[in-house]
Amino acid sequence: MQLNDMEMKKVLDQGMLTRSLIETETAMKKCQMYNEMAKDAAVKGFFKEQAKGLENVMGYFNKGMSELQ
Numbered sequence: 001m002q003l004n005d006m007e008m009k010k011v012l013d014q015g016m017l018t019r020s021l022i023e024t025e026t027a028m029k030k031c032q033m034y035n036e037m038a039k040d041a042a043v044k045g046f047f048k049e050q051a052k053g054l055e056n057v058m059g060y061f062n063k064g065m066s067e068l069q
Contacts (some may be wrong), residue, residue, distance in 0.1 A: 010068055017068070021061045028054035 003011065026053050035047035 014065065014068055016062050017065045019064070021058060023024065024054050024057050024061065 031047045031051035031054060035044050035051060038044040038047060
């Protein structure tokens with residue numbers, strides 16, 4: 001099967017977004033875990049904010065993925 005340039009770009013973009021989603025989800029889960037493990041309130045708050053920010057990034061990547069569909 002031969003792909004034209006647009007189809008190839010779409011496949012590569014989906015791969016990039018999929019990888020970014022996996023990496024971001026992993027980082028978010030680590031932040032959530034660190035938040036649960038932290039004893040200091042400031043540290044807990046930091047990781048909670050980081051996890052929320054990464055959740056927003058995942059939403060952005062998911063939106064990009066749906067636009068490719």
